[in-house]
Amino acid sequence: LDRFSFFVGGNWKANGNKESVKKLVQELNDAKLEEDVDVVVAPPYIYLDSVLNTLTKRIEVSAQNSWVGKGGAFTGEISAEQLKDLGVEWVILGHSERRHVIGEKNEFIGKKAAYALSNGLKVMACVGELLEEREAGKTTEVVFEQLKAYADEVPSWKDVVIAYEPVWAIGTGKVASPQQAQEVHAEIRKWISDNVSAEASSQTRIIYGGSVNAANSSELAKQEDIDGFLVGGASLKGPDFAAICNSVT
Ligand code: PEP
Numbered sequence: 001l002d003r004f005s006f007f008v009g010g011n012w013k014a015n016g017n018k019e020s021v022k023k024l025v026q027e028l029n030d031a032k033l034e035e036d037v038d039v040v041v042a043p044p045y046i047y048l049d050s051v052l053n054t055l056t057k058r059i060e061v062s063a064q065n066s067w068v069g070k071g072g073a074f075t076g077e078i079s080a081e082q083l084k085d086l087g088v089e090w091v092i093l094g095h096s097e098r099r100h101v102i103g104e105k106n107e108f109i110g111k112k113a114a115y116a117l118s119n120g121l122k123v124m125a126c127v128g129e130l131l132e133e134r135e136a137g138k139t140t141e142v143v144f145e146q147l148k149a150y151a152d153e154v155p156s157w158k159d160v161v162i163a164y165e166p167v168w169a170i171g172t173g174k175v176a177s178p179q180q181a182q183e184v185h186a187e188i189r190k191w192i193s194d195n196v197s198a199e200a201s202s203q204t205r206i207i208y209g210g211s212v213n214a215a216n217s218s219e220l221a222k223q224e225d226i227d228g229f230l231v232g233g234a235s236l237k238g239p240d241f242a243a244i245c246n247s248v249t
Helices: 018-030 045-054 080-086 096-102 106-118 131-135 139-151 178-195 198-203 217-221 238-245
Strands: 006-011 037-042 060-063 090-093 122-127 160-164 206-209 228-231
Touching: 006 090, 006 160, 006 206, 006 238, 018 045, 018 238, 037 090, 037 238, 045 060, 045 080, 080 106, 090 106, 106 122, 106 139, 122 139, 131 139, 139 160, 139 178, 160 178, 178 198, 178 206, 178 217, 217 228, 228 238
Parallel strands: 006 037, 006 228, 037 060, 060 090, 090 122, 122 160, 160 206, 206 228
Antiparallel strands: none
């Protein structure tokens, strides 16, 4: 991989409190990160401002969601404009917890991605199949439908990182094998080439998420089409997260 930097995102989900967030920021500020890796963390909305004000500029900051259109009368939502106003650079969209716990649909997520991009946010666009979909041999069908929903809406993939996160591997401790992950990443890259452009296919980073930790990240990172990680649980411990960031050597 010499055409772009490895990319590691940390998704803190709805974890932590003021004290633990302060400690995690301190650990990240103290961590030694390799030069050619892009590192982004996604704190809960309510801690974004304090993290932006205390975290080293070496690490970029992401939201975990954003509203589908212009802000206004949408109780409980946060708009892309507001995220930009705060200084947030990224947003995670289409996470499996938003799809399968909250019920967000492909089309809605595609529109969110387009709106966030149009406001200058960069997007981690998540895709991934459920266990029953994998067992029914529908992994690529499901992932391609999710990709199409993004492709139908976004004008460019320049500011998009694709996160392949098999739902059965998220928060379960059941990491996909390097071969299982590589296989889907290669399919995603081919889909982008066939349906978007050869340029987007070769330049869009495809990162893997699902029970990545400091012990399994190096083997995954060796795979041809794995360009980084989206990390949940292990991103809550500074030293572990730093080790994952540094796992591409
Ligand atoms: C995630 O939620 O994006 C994720 C990959 O979680 P975990 O690493 O905890 O499986």
